[in-house]
Amino acid sequence: MKKFKGVQGIAASLLLVSVVTACGSNSSNGEAGGSSPSASEASGGSGSASASGKEVKITLLNSKGEIQTQLEDAVKAFHEDNPNITLEIQTVPAGGSPFERASTLYASGNPPTMIMLDTGDVEKFKDRILDLSGEKWMADTVPNATDLTTYDGKNYAFPLAIEGYGFIYNKAVLDQAVGGSFDPSAITTTTALENLFKQIEASGKKALVISPMDWSLGAHYLPLAYAGQSKDSAEVDKFVESLKAGTADLANNKVFNGLMDTFDVMMKYNLDQKDPLSGVYERGPEVLGKGEVGIWFMGNWAWPQISGFDTAGGQYGFLPVPISNNPDDYGNQEISSAVSKRIVLDKEKSSPEQQEAAKKFLNWIVYEQKGQDFLVNKANIIPAFKNITLPAADPLGKSIQDYIARGKSEPSMSLLPADHWSKVGASMQKYLAKQGDRASLAKEIEEYWKSVK
Known part of the structure; x- marks a missing residue:
């Protein structure tokens, strides 16, 4: 069974990315920094698609639906720079599993040239994807960025994005609620969070909205109970192994109960408490951006949608999800973050020319100004x-970078089983809808882990 390894290394990599970003922020013209070669230099050569001038068509399976439009625009810019390469974007159905979609495409004999996967899914395709260890960008990754996708000394994935999540707040709403300038550092306990909810509601707004999708509850919220067990990654590993072995006792686990105490408070003040499973992803950014609620549990990937409704002048940030009433307990002041999405290259069906074209696209992202933009x-x-x-470029990314720079980052659980969010997410949905109590939730989670192969 795969172990949840390398979480402390991810935290170190996140810290470094924050530091180097700060170092590069003195560029007033906004151009891409660094002295690395251009994408054409990095991936060129007599065998490359560009060198031959041959028309090449490649595909990319996108599992980050929130950047679909931006990705399509990037493809147009890439084609302008590489007119002999046509890149088509395919999509994972909303709420679907990238692992399941990629598996279906392989079964049909028509896999994409490039596949955007969650970190935990990369190893499942190891025998079907390219070893990328020799690529130029390997030397430019932040430390530990490829650790979780390296097997037997070979890296199989391109680290696309560092993401983080927690309570996103609309500062304009919170300023009004507290009667001054809201201080996020004041929210370090469950009681402090509930008091803030009360202040928001007293100001005439709703405290928060809970998005009930299984991936949000099962892949983001509940895993805080795993990662929050200890700052020591080895202890987190032991806890996960105890879940698999059936020896963990969630019903009496302090972190799990603390996290669910916070969830109970969230349920009490939820905008959709009368019909808690009715919400969809698109509802969150709308009600938060319009200032109808003060807080939304989600990640920095949601900024493009929030910005479309923004009435707060771009003033947003993150609050950690508290798990106790002791401010010093691990997790009460930390934001969960990690390298999340990876791109892998098919070697089973794609031609050498397609593989080279795909490599050129990845290098274009890393080294060309348009790609970095x-x-x-x-x-x-x-x-x-x-x-x-x-x-x-956005307030949520800046907020995460600030937490990382201050050493307030809790490594996300990047190697959860592929069906964790659907199976355990469904259990969380039952709890949210008050169709089961905490004891039954704990039991269902334990039963799930004992079934993991």
């Missing part, structure tokens, strides 16, 4: 490459 300014992604010195 897409990543940071358009897609609002925190890059995992130290040569990209563009500062975060």
